[in-house]
Amino acid sequence: MLNLPRFLPYRLTKLSGFISRDLGGIYSERFNLTITEWRIIALLGSEDGLTAQVIGTRASLDKVRISRAVDRLVKAGRVKKQTHKTDRRSSLLHLTKSGRAILEEIVPLAQDYEKRLLKEFSPEEIEILDGFLNRLDSKAESLQKDNHR
């Protein structure tokens, strides 16, 4: 019939579930952050002054989630909003000092987690995996478009 444990979509969902629960646990227990909040901080860390919309594109998050997460981050003093000069509908988002501090605390933990996941992979294997994921990702994205047309 269909062997569920060998079915790629099932396996990917399961794997990503493990990882999300795992990392999400670290973010929330130690830093009281959701994964979404963490992603926003991570993006602002590499490029300050992004709009909610750009964050949505970069992090594949929908605007409702972003709106709520930014709200919480602003309340927690991690992020501040600055009204866009030429388009007053949107805001440029910036990390506060405290936002940068938490980023610097989490980054090593996140990298360490990734390192542990990939511990038994050689650099060549990591490169191959990387390529596989890119191919799967762009294929999945295009199939999505196909279906909704």
Place this chain on the structure above:
Amino acid sequence: MLNLPRFLPYRLTKLSGFISRDLGGIYSERFNLTITEWRIIALLGSEDGLTAQVIGTRASLDKVRISRAVDRLVKAGRVKKQTHKTDRRSSLLHLTKSGRAILEEIVPLAQDYEKRLLKEFSPEEIEILDGFLNRLDSKAESLQKDNHR
């Protein structure tokens, strides 16, 4: 700092999100099934008479979700429960005729989706990917245990 789009946990979550939305769309639009319901049907298709608990283990689903999904499946006439003879707390689950019918309709669609996803992968690459996922999966599972101890 940290390059989110190259961060493995992020990439896996994103990829699995695409695929789940995609396949979930097919299941729900055409068959009015959630992914959880579909997984239960798929498992019962390959081995009839499983208990909720066994399904939980095999499909990595928590018991609350299973309970609710089984409930809906029973109401929809896809599954029937049969009280376990020696342990009256649990039930053996069976596909009805209509459950088997829907399974037979979906399996080719699911396989076709997987095939499209892997279209540009050679058999050797698929085997390598398979091994990678197994390794990541067992590593993620063991890291999960580590953290919660």
Place this chain on the structure above:
DNA sequence: ATAAATTAGTTTCAATTGAAACTACATTGC
């Protein structure tokens, strides 16, 4: 110039979720 359409982000509302409490049964230890 201004009506119509579009876009950024927020709010509302109903559905989904999972943790914890619960029920019913089963097993263990004394």
Place this chain on the structure above:
DNA sequence: GCAATGTAGTTTCAATTGAAACTAATTTAT
């Protein structure tokens, strides 16, 4: 044998979610 502990599955409750409606601002078309 029976109290204490454990387990299967369900229910409750509060939190999270996303679709759709909404507000406010911008752009486009006439």
